[in-house]
């Protein structure tokens with residue numbers, strides 16, 4: 001165990017870390033913070049949800065000069081929501097040192113951002129498009145920046161972003177400290193990264209598997225037409241606290257969230273073609289538990305830290321193993337348990353093997369639950385809710401009516417009727433979902449992945465690895481306004497009940 005004190009943090013940072021409830025450093029924090037303090041360029045790779053943000057955030061903030069009103073540090077992130085989330089975390093870490101971090105991203109009023117930039121933030125967390133926009137307008141100067149971080153570095157350095165990053169870095173002094181972080185770091189991206197750094201050190205937290213152990217991973221083979229009913233049945237059985245359902249395209253997400261709502265689930269969709277205000281609203285509702293199911297493109301696959309996400313459903317198989325790792329990493333964060341289920345159509349089975357090979361982890365095969373199993377699942381949920389009310393013992397106003405009812409009916413009949421009333425029975429409301437063709441082999445390859453993004457057509461538009469840019473389907477009109485797109489967020493605590501439920505689900509699946 002390594003404490004933050006042992007890592008040599010200043011009293012101000014120790015105070016904020018303590019306020020944030022961090023008791024000990026995670027392995028990536030333990031391994032990277034001392035190296036970062038020395039100013040060595042590094043690539044930090046560790047599994048999803050293991051505290052990479054603070055691993056770069058702590059040294060970044062320690063290096064800030066509070067007396068200066070110039071921007072000294074910049075963090076680049078692939079999506080808007082992730083930029084916001086990272087800025088929030090940095091503001092927490094820098095709270096007692098008086099370090100101000102400002103997120104700047106597309107889709108938000110540029111005038112507001114220009115005003116905020118004049119307030120002298122020490123650190124900027126931005127999406128590449130909007131950062132470039134401010135550089136061009138001369139509303140953001142990076143000539144005093146001494147530390148640069150690329151969060152989700154492999155995503156940032158893919159072909160869709162690399163030119164933007166190069167352009168931004170041209171504005172930063174060459175004498176700088178650069179840090180790259182991600183849960184995945186394909187070899188070719190590591191090689192590319194060397195171009196941006198000096199004597200780079202790869203700090204990789206050793207793990208036998210690429211995904212965290214506490215995420216239960218399963219798959220189910222389904223025909224395209226069976227997918228939706230299968231999803232509903234699985235969700236009825238699992239009863240997720242919060243679930244993310246990933247679809248391949250924007251159209252898919254729209255249709256899926258509408259179909260789920262029709263069937264009585266509390267679901268909303270998020271993707272890069274939605275106005276930023278809508279994206280913010282949906283994500284806020286998900287974090288507040290106002291909605292229980294977030295249907296998303298890969299825009300929500302990277303970095304988002306929403307506690308309470310107990311289940312991830314890959315309704316469509318991800319485009320590549322990296323995307324799989326990040327998608328399922330939205331659950332099972334900070335040591336919590338999680339569950340991920342991937343739908344595979346018969347022609348996509350090879351993709352499953354590739355994912356298993358790269359992640360070094362086998363998924364357990366499931367079969368589609370029957371209607372009666374789904375029904376049992378729902379009854380179980382009703383029972384749990386009922387027993388909670390019984391424990392709360394706050395229903396004396398109903399007792400007289402109960403006594404009267406029991407005079408004319410037997411208790412089993414009454415209870416069964418009440419259970420029926422409370423149970424969400426399997427619903428067969430017709431829905432409309434356009435078939436998605438199976439993922440083809442060539443689209444999986446990282447090098448093709450990016451050109452796929454550029455090619456994305458209108459109907460079933462792909463979002464690409466993060467649904468960000470003109471190249472990833474974030475498309476039109478984002479040059480000056482809302483170019484990058486994307487999405488991520490911050491968190492709550494998973495309740496005991498949901499954890500218990502997850503565990504019980506695991507047991508039920510045997």
Ligand SMILES: Nc1ncnc2c1ncn2[C@@H]1O[C@H](COP(=O)(O)OP(=O)(O)OP(=O)(O)O)[C@@H](O)[C@H]1O
Nearest residue numbers: 022024025026048049050051052053183303305334
């Ligand atoms: N030392 C710590 N002790 C306890 N919780 C921590 C610690 N460090 C970070 N966390 C919390 O763990 C959660 C995950 O952290 P973070 O989002 O930085 O993960 P990540 O490694 O960047 O994941 P991803 O690869 O998905 O981006 C956050 O809620 C964060 O506040």
Ligand SMILES: [Mg+2]
Nearest residue numbers: 052053151303
């Ligand atoms: Mg992260």
